[in-house]
Amino acid sequence: MSSTLDDVARLAGVSPATVSRALRGLPRVSEVTRARVVQVADELGYVISPSGSRLASGRTHTVGVVVPYVNRWFFGQVITGVESVLRAAGFDLLLYNLGGDAGRDRFFAEMPLRRRVDAVMVLSLPIGDAEAEAFRALRVPIGLVGSAVEGFAGVRIDDVAGATAAMRHLTHLGHREIALISGGADVPMHFTPPIDRRGAYLDVLDSVGVEYTPDLEAAGDFTMAGGEQAMGELLGRSRRPTAVFAQSDEMAFGAMRTIRRAGLRVPEDISVVGFDDHDMADLLDLTTVRQPVVEQGATAATMLLDWLASGEPPAEPAKVLPTRLIVRGSSAPLAGDPETSRHHAPRPEA
Amino acid sequence: MSSTLDDVARLAGVSPATVSRALRGLPRVSEVTRARVVQVADELGYVISPSGSRLASGRTHTVGVVVPYVNRWFFGQVITGVESVLRAAGFDLLLYNLGGDAGRDRFFAEMPLRRRVDAVMVLSLPIGDAEAEAFRALRVPIGLVGSAVEGFAGVRIDDVAGATAAMRHLTHLGHREIALISGGADVPMHFTPPIDRRGAYLDVLDSVGVEYTPDLEAAGDFTMAGGEQAMGELLGRSRRPTAVFAQSDEMAFGAMRTIRRAGLRVPEDISVVGFDDHDMADLLDLTTVRQPVVEQGATAATMLLDWLASGEPPAEPAKVLPTRLIVRGSSAPLAGDPETSRHHAPRPEA
DNA sequence: GAAAGATGTGCAAGCGCTTGCACACGCCAA
């Protein structure tokens, strides 16, 4: 049906070997021969057969991309970055969507990437020792977005700096009763972003002499619904916060909604700060920490391709990209009017 | 390094042919032999080499998924549906993100799927004759989401019914000055959703005796920013609408923002209705037309796999899934108070 | 002017599977 390398060879009057070399731009082919081969290939509409090439060379020119949820904003953005780099380099992108714990377990049980990719890109997945081992067993370069593991290439942001900026912003505005909506409680220790962001929360609180209390923390699972619910819990407790720092914008969106449903105002009654700079953050006027999401994907993919090309793991295996606080309307100075904002939540210190 | 089919054959004391048959569950292998082969394969941790298998069989067990923008909510949802079906059937998913016109052109110029997929799934892409021809040239089953083309399998929603419901809702509320935020103006004729939705807009207007005017239409490119801008145009014109029907939720979000920035209220001054039931629609209290997005992907993928398995194109090649109007707070009866809602926009008829 | 490289090309042996065909049985019907 479609022509093969042999067809091209015959018509060009050279051996298949030469065609292979000519078409791939390898050296040791004279320019005149190469031109002839290319022309014949064009005329025949020849397209290399990946199966044949893969079998012979052992290289798939494919990168597996493992993502927790394709349908979440963050991952869509990262994939966009990854895809553009891979595509430009002529690599195929094999997508694996875990979609929750069941899918995740199945993935690690079967490791469906075996024998089908040259490298793997893992997006924002908590990687424990077992998972790291499973990936290492593939014996291909592994790239990570959002975490760092010994022996893998990783790109992430400075979560501590980002969260610190968010928290400082709130303390500068006078807030002391600051709640935290964190990620899932079940997230393994190895996933640093939630831990780092929480650590920054604690540190900044400490730096202004406020003691941490579990009453001001709730888990939101990094989803809007989770944020909504977490905020509900927070409002149901004895101490009402004057500000909330959510570890992601989606959770912040949910929180804002709960706040408003409770008849309170943002930011007058409660300031809200998120993390990500989600597309909708601007629309919802959410103060947040912007992180370069597409770039993280693109950078990680580039590192991975370099590794693949050179055979050497990157010299600097853990790149850290900067974040930036974006101040919008969801955060405001601690209200001057005690009747409104501190009614149910007397601050311990001045 | 990793063991091959021959290794398994040797250890099991059978021929490679038998191993191949046994492992793939083909008939004409005795149960006892099959059991032995499977056991040996397990012990060796044997994993079939896709390259070898593909080359020999001519089948890739891979489906190409072509998507305009992975990072848009709608496509993330559809991919989720597609992925789960493909994964369950043991198919690989090769992702192609077009990401705008340049990418789109490059895609059709190169047709990078040639020789690497058994079937293709095209998500919400305007398909003209040239594009259809390009896909047909691949000589593999093609599945479409959001459109219908002769000879392809397609899953879509009843855009006319959905948009009609949205528009009726507004007319029942008493609105007559209803603006339309449509998709891009440059979208080819062959992409029916925008056309159908617009058609319904015109029909419902007509049914209540209102004449169409271009003054009440603006293009929003199916993005939030586009909706924002389109609404700006609409507000800048002579006739101010009392309601807006946006062809997508994201455009509706943008429109709501522009409305509020202009110092007007939703729904008191302007009702807004969207289309999709985006994750955020509930949060933003947007009245909209819900469409089953994940299901469209899953259904289309299922049709495609059936086609692949049977060799026969589906008997019913164009499935239509239902929509449902979800009424929320962004739409309200035409205000009883003329001072508020009709100030700048006197209605022509009662 | 001969030896040593550099350069361009071809040979042929794979890479790891699949599958049409042949074959060896055991079984049943005539």
Add this chain to the structure above:
DNA sequence: TTGGCGTGTGCAAGCGCTTGCACATCTTTC
């Protein structure tokens, strides 16, 4: 008994590439 059939297995020829090696020409270099 014999022919025919169903069943289980093996043979071997690919599938369409890549690549180490050999070889034939040209250039250099001294």
